[in-house]
Amino acid sequence: MNAFEGLAFGFSIALQWPNLLACFAGVLIGTVVGVLPGIGPIGAMALLLPVTYSMSPAGALIMLAGIYYGSMYGGSTTSILLKVPGEVSSVITTLDGYEMARRGRAGAALFVAAIGSFVAGSVGILGLAFLAPLLASTALRFGPPEFFSLCVLGLLVLSRLTGSSLVRAAVMVALGLALSTVGMEPMSGVARFTFGSLDLAQGLELVPIAIGLFGVSELLAAAHDKLNAERPLPVRLRELLPTLAEWKRSQWPIVRGSVLGFLFGLIPGPTAIIATFSSYALERKLSKHPEEFGQGAIEGVAGPESANNGAAQGAFIPLLALGIPFAPASAMLLTALLIHGAQTGPLLMTNSPEIFWGVTSSMYVGNVMLLLLNLPMIGVFVALLRLPPYFISSLVTLLCVVGTYAISNSLLDLWVLLASGIVGYGLRCLKFEPAILLMALALGPILERSFLQSLFLTQGNLVEILERPIAGTMCVIAVLVLLQPIYQWLKSVRQSPVRAPV
Amino acid sequence: MNARSIGLLTAAFFLLLGSAQVFLSLRLPGGLGISAAEPGPGLFPAVVGTLMAVAASIHLLQTVMTRGDAEDPVARNPIDIIFLIGTLSAYILLLPRAGFLVSAFLLLLGTLSIFGMPGLIRRAVTSALMTGISYLIFTQALRVNLPAPTWFS
Numbered sequence: 001m002n003a004f005e006g007l008a009f010g011f012s013i014a015l016q017w018p019n020l021l022a023c024f025a026g027v028l029i030g031t032v033v034g035v036l037p038g039i040g041p042i043g044a045m046a047l048l049l050p051v052t053y054s055m056s057p058a059g060a061l062i063m064l065a066g067i068y069y070g071s072m073y074g075g076s077t078t079s080i081l082l083k084v085p086g087e088v089s090s091v092i093t094t095l096d097g098y099e100m101a102r103r104g105r106a107g108a109a110l111f112v113a114a115i116g117s118f119v120a121g122s123v124g125i126l127g128l129a130f131l132a133p134l135l136a137s138t139a140l141r142f143g144p145p146e147f148f149s150l151c152v153l154g155l156l157v158l159s160r161l162t163g164s165s166l167v168r169a170a171v172m173v174a175l176g177l178a179l180s181t182v183g184m185e186p187m188s189g190v191a192r193f194t195f196g197s198l199d200l201a202q203g204l205e206l207v208p209i210a211i212g213l214f215g216v217s218e219l220l221a222a223a224h225d226k227l228n229a230e231r232p233l234p235v236r237l238r239e240l241l242p243t244l245a246e247w248k249r250s251q252w253p254i255v256r257g258s259v260l261g262f263l264f265g266l267i268p269g270p271t272a273i274i275a276t277f278s279s280y281a282l283e284r285k286l287s288k289h290p291e292e293f294g295q296g297a298i299e300g301v302a303g304p305e306s307a308n309n310g311a312a313q314g315a316f317i318p319l320l321a322l323g324i325p326f327a328p329a330s331a332m333l334l335t336a337l338l339i340h341g342a343q344t345g346p347l348l349m350t351n352s353p354e355i356f357w358g359v360t361s362s363m364y365v366g367n368v369m370l371l372l373l374n375l376p377m378i379g380v381f382v383a384l385l386r387l388p389p390y391f392i393s394s395l396v397t398l399l400c401v402v403g404t405y406a407i408s409n410s411l412l413d414l415w416v417l418l419a420s421g422i423v424g425y426g427l428r429c430l431k432f433e434p435a436i437l438l439m440a441l442a443l444g445p446i447l448e449r450s451f452l453q454s455l456f457l458t459q460g461n462l463v464e465i466l467e468r469p470i471a472g473t474m475c476v477i478a479v480l481v482l483l484q485p486i487y488q489w490l491k492s493v494r495q496s497p498v499r500a501p502v
Numbered sequence: 503m504n505a506r507s508i509g510l511l512t513a514a515f516f517l518l519l520g521s522a523q524v525f526l527s528l529r530l531p532g533g534l535g536i537s538a539a540e541p542g543p544g545l546f547p548a549v550v551g552t553l554m555a556v557a558a559s560i561h562l563l564q565t566v567m568t569r570g571d572a573e574d575p576v577a578r579n580p581i582d583i584i585f586l587i588g589t590l591s592a593y594i595l596l597l598p599r600a601g602f603l604v605s606a607f608l609l610l611l612g613t614l615s616i617f618g619m620p621g622l623i624r625r626a627v628t629s630a631l632m633t634g635i636s637y638l639i640f641t642q643a644l645r646v647n648l649p650a651p652t653w654f655s
Contacts, residue, residue: 051644167561171516174554178523181550185543190531192543193523216590223582223616390617391628397613398606398636401593406646414594422587430512448546460538 001353003129010361013354019059019362026063027366030070031373034090035078035381036392041071042438043215043396045332046207047403049339057340058358064336065359066366068329069121069312072272073370076113076305077381080106089272089308092280096293096300108242109301112250114374116306120258121367124313127262128320128360132349135321139346144453145465147324149474151447154318154326156481157267158439166485172427172436179204179437180444187452199412206335206442208404208413210328212420213427213434215400220425222393242298250302253283257306264307265314267326272311279307313363320348320356324446328435331442509565516558523551585616601651607633 001009013019033044045064052060075090080097093113100109142150159169182193183203194200242250257279264275283303284293293300316333318326323345325331337344343351374381404417424434458464466472527544528534535542589612596605610629619625640646 050646054645167557167564170557171554171561174520174550174557175516177550178519178547178554181547188532188543190543192530192547193526220583220586223586224580388619390614390619393617394610394613394619395632397590398610398632401590401609402602402606402636402640402646402648405597405648406640406644409647409649411594411598414597418587418590418594421590425583430508451546452541455538455541458539460540462538 006357007129007361010357013058013358014362014365019062022059022063023066023362023366024369026066027070027369030067031074034071034074035384040214041068042328042332043211046210047399049207049336050406052336057342058355060336060340061333061355061359062362064333070370072309072312073117073374080109081382089276092276092304093301096297099296103296108246110378111242112298112302113305114371116254116302117309118367118371119254120261120306120309121313123258124262124310125360125363128313128316132317132321136346136349139322144450144457145468145471148450148454149471150324151443153474153478155440156478159436160481168432169436172432173440176437176440177444180441186449204416205407205413207407208417209420210438211400211404212417213424213438216417216421217424217428219393219397220421246298249298253299253303254306257303258310261307261310262314265311266317272308275307275311276304279303325442328438506565513558513562513565517555517562520551520554520558524548527551582616589613597649599653602648603633603637
């Protein structure tokens, strides 16, 4: 099946009524999650995972993916109207988006953000349809050493891109991997670190830990900070269309942001955030009026808003083609795939084409829905921001506990949720990055299995991995990624008497 | 407690955790395995524990070498955080005995108070309404199996 046949087949799946409904529910929830500061897309995906149990695997993935890219659309609304980013990837939009809103151009900023997101989404889907099959066919030649080196490289790149110091990131990687070793060992079936508990023998579920780290820890922070309701700036429907000059200034930033975002999405880590900052820097550099940036330049909204959506779509490629999650949201989707019994990895496309092509095509349908939702209904979403924070926080608390319990009706999951929330809050206070922990936990089983299989394959001599072209190249890149901060640290020690931490 | 002391305690905790993992990995049946070509169930956790212990040791050294004038990173008045943790713990303990309706009502009453909703009667009415509506949505629309009370059975 080539990409065009695949897309046509995918549309026949995505346009079935149950899947259309799933897509609509996903993008609607995603937009609401993006608009409301507090609960992010990862928490929302984790909460709604049990709801997908009665759906088909394709329907479940379509809904969860919709939440993820829908939140990217919604995140721009609060950035522009309140100067409060609904999502971290919309932080940069606050600079020029809010300034535009103050000058009465909120409608134009929201319109350009929505169009940019749509274009980026479309570019991402085409990239996904054409690149993922190529990558998957290459990955069919991957053996355990390739998967092992890919996981190691992914964790290293993720550690370097989150802004955390290398040492703190290493502690988080080790903690995540350590948690992944709880339960039955994959080869021998020996129970590890269960302390006699039958519940723990099944291993720790990813979802309660994700909800705890990203949902409950946020609630604990909100309990201390007591957020106040902000009054958003008004938007009138007739102000939605940008002027011809604004439109002309937005076109190329949208194109550049879409491509840049998509390419960043292929890299492990919080690439949507990095893509927005890179796009902003690029547009400022290329602009004839760089002094307008920060004062309400429309390019500062068009580029980054396209980039974060491009990155969101690009992040699906490693997941769907290789079965390896490179971002926390992808880890949630992988969990959903495993729960629904789908074959993950390069064979997903061959064995479950309805999932791969159905999800890919549904993204296009979802992007059209988002465009229709986000422009005429902007007033409805803005009204959500007028809800008192105590009401939203209490509702999120209830959703966290019910969502966690619904996974397997287990009280242990609820205790894991609470413990993860406390740990997540502590890690934030101590400047550790919980996203690294979650990714290491998600990659742990793949990493351990490929590590043990590589040892069998090489008769205990892991150096042989370097002789394999793909695995060897990835190992060399991993070493370079590891050495880069050490080189920078040594350079800073030579240049300055004050020592900077690695 | 200043940031430096908290950093030292954190690093020491992770050093202890990593060391404990290595120790427990060695005591697993089969341990590290016969040889590198025939690894045991303890090999991977032992490698991970070593990574944690080494990273924590470097973090400990870095913290020792830094000056201790940084701001305290932990909340100064964590009373609301403690209340929220207590409310969530009470919900988990009550859920299998009192069932969803009573536990969720009390959870919402607690969280609405913690997050600052004014008026006890308003809080109680809002909690009751939210509990009832969420119960209907979860059980009827989303088919979630919620626990019934077992105290009287």
